[in-house]
Amino acid sequence: MSLAQRFVQRFASPILILLLAVIIGLTVFYQKMESEQHFLYLDLINQLEKQDEHYRSTLLYRRFQMSENFDELVKVEREIKYLLSQLMIHSDYMGDEYSGRLYRQLDLLRVRFERKEREVSKFKSSRALYNNSILYLPTLSKQTEAYAKFEKSSLPYEAHRVMEDLLAYLMNDQRYSSLALLERFEALQREIESTRGEGGLAVQGAKEVLRHSSLVLNSYTKMEQHLKAALAVGVTAEIDQLRSIHQAGQEEEEERSGRVTQLLFLFVLLLFLGLVLAVGYLRRVHQTLQRSHERTTQVAEEYTTIVNATPSGVGIIDMEGKLVKANPALLEIFGYEAGELLNQPIERLVPERFHGQHQQFRKAFSNNP
Numbered sequence: 001m002s003l004a005q006r007f008v009q010r011f012a013s014p015i016l017i018l019l020l021a022v023i024i025g026l027t028v029f030y031q032k033m034e035s036e037q038h039f040l041y042l043d044l045i046n047q048l049e050k051q052d053e054h055y056r057s058t059l060l061y062r063r064f065q066m067s068e069n070f071d072e073l074v075k076v077e078r079e080i081k082y083l084l085s086q087l088m089i090h091s092d093y094m095g096d097e098y099s100g101r102l103y104r105q106l107d108l109l110r111v112r113f114e115r116k117e118r119e120v121s122k123f124k125s126s127r128a129l130y131n132n133s134i135l136y137l138p139t140l141s142k143q144t145e146a147y148a149k150f151e152k153s154s155l156p157y158e159a160h161r162v163m164e165d166l167l168a169y170l171m172n173d174q175r176y177s178s179l180a181l182l183e184r185f186e187a188l189q190r191e192i193e194s195t196r197g198e199g200g201l202a203v204q205g206a207k208e209v210l211r212h213s214s215l216v217l218n219s220y221t222k223m224e225q226h227l228k229a230a231l232a233v234g235v236t237a238e239i240d241q242l243r244s245i246h247q248a249g250q251e252e253e254e255e256r257s258g259r260v261t262q263l264l265f266l267f268v269l270l271l272f273l274g275l276v277l278a279v280g281y282l283r284r285v286h287q288t289l290q291r292s293h294e295r296t297t298q299v300a301e302e303y304t305t306i307v308n309a310t311p312s313g314v315g316i317i318d319m320e321g322k323l324v325k326a327n328p329a330l331l332e333i334f335g336y337e338a339g340e341l342l343n344q345p346i347e348r349l350v351p352e353r354f355h356g357q358h359q360q361f362r363k364a365f366s367n368n369p
Contacts, residue, residue: 037093038250044090045246048083048109049239051076059120059230062127070124077117084110087242095256098249105242112235119230126223133215134170137163141209155195158188159206159213166213170220178221185214317346321362 055076062073084106091102141163162184169176192207304325307314313330315323326341334341334349341348346362347355 037090038246041087041090041246042243044083044087045239045243048080048087049236051080051083052235052239055080055116056231059123059227073120073124077120080113084113094246094249094253098245098252101245102242102249105238105245109235109238109242112233112238116230116233116235119226119233123223123226123230126219126226130216130219130223133212133219137209137212137216140205140212143205155188155192155203156206156209158191159209162188163209163213166217170216178217181217182214185210185217315341315346315349317362319366321346321359321366 055073058072058076062070087106088103091106092099094102141160162181165176165184166181169178169181189207189210192203192210195203307316307325307327310327311329313333314325314327315330316325318324322343322345323341324343326336328338330349331338331341347358350358
C-alpha cells in the first residue's frame with residue numbers, strides 16, 4: 001500500500017470531521033454577522049423615528065417659549081443627519097437590488113428632512129424677531145400712555161387699545177384675527193400720518209407702538225406659517241417604507257443564506273460518503289494484499305524448507321545472474337559457508353574458461369525463457 005493510501009486510510013475521517021466542523025462554524029458565524037447587521041439596521045431606523053418625534057415635540061415646545069435658545073433643535077438635527085449617514089453606510093450589506101432601494105429611500109428621507117430643516121430655520125428667524133419686538137412693546141406702550149396724559153390727541157389711547165387686542169390675539173382669543181388687526185393697524189397708521197407730525201411725543205410713541213405691533217403680528221404670522229410647514233413635512237410613511245424594504249431584503253438574504261447552507265451540507269455529506277467508500281475499498285484491498293502476502297510468505301517458507309532438505313545442490317539466481325538462494329547441499333558441494341554466495345554471480349560456480357559462454361547462455365535464456 002502506498003504512502004498516500006495509508007494516509008487516506010488513517011486520517012480521512014478526522015480530516016473530514018474537522019472540515020465539516022469548520023464549514024458549520026463559518027456558516028454559523030456568517031449567519032450571526034447577518035443577524036447582527038439586521039438588528040443594527042432596525043435599531044438605527046427606530047432611533048431615526050424617535051428623533052423625528054422628538055424633533056416635532058421640541059419644535060412645538062419652542063413655539064411657546066420666549067427663549068431664543070435653539071440648542072435642543074440643533075442637537076436633534078445633528079443626530080438625524082448622523083443616523084441617516086449611518087443608515088447609508090450599513091445599507092450595502094444586502095444584495096444590489098435592495099441596497100439600491102434603501103439608498104433611494106434614504107435620499108428621499110434626506111430631502112424631506114432638509115426641507116423641514118429649512119422651514120425650521122425660517123421659524124427660528126421669525127421667532128427671534130417676534131421675541132425682540134414683543135419684549136420691547138410693553139415698555140413703549142407705557143411711555144406712550146404717560147405722554148398721552150399731557151396731550152389732547154386720542155391716538156395714543158387707540159394705539160394702546162390695538163396693542164392690547166394684539167396681545168389677546170396672541171393668547172388665542174378667538175374674537176380677533178390677524179387680518180382684522182392688520183386693517184386696524186393700517187387705518188390707525190393713516191390717521192397718525194395725517195397729523196403730519198403734530199401731537200408731540202405721545203403721537204410719536206403711538207406710531208412706534210403701531211410699528212412694533214405690526215412687526216410682532218407679521219413675525220408671529222410667519223412663525224406660525226413656517227411652523228405648520230415644518231410639521232407638515234411628515235416622514236413617518238417614508239420611515240415605514242424604509243423598514244419594509246429592509247425587512248423584505250433581510251428575508252431574501254435569509255432565504256439565500258439557507259439555500260447556500262443546504263448546498264454546503266449536501267456537498268460535505270457527499271464528500272463524506274465518497275471518502276467512507278474510498279476508505280472501505282482501501283481497507284478491503286489492504287486486507288486482500290495482506291492475506292496474499294501472508295500466503296506468499298507461507299509458500300516461500302515451505303519452498304525454502306523443501307529446497308534446504310533437498311540432497312542435491314540447488315541455487316536460485318535473479319535476472320542479473322546473482323545468487324539469491326543456495327541450499328546447504330550446494331554450499332557443501334562447492335565448499336562455501338552460509339551467506340558467502342549471496343549476491344554473487346552464478347559464474348563463480350562455473351569453471352573460469354566457461355564464464356563468457358555461460359553468460360551468453362544465461363542472457364539468452366533470460367530474454368527467451
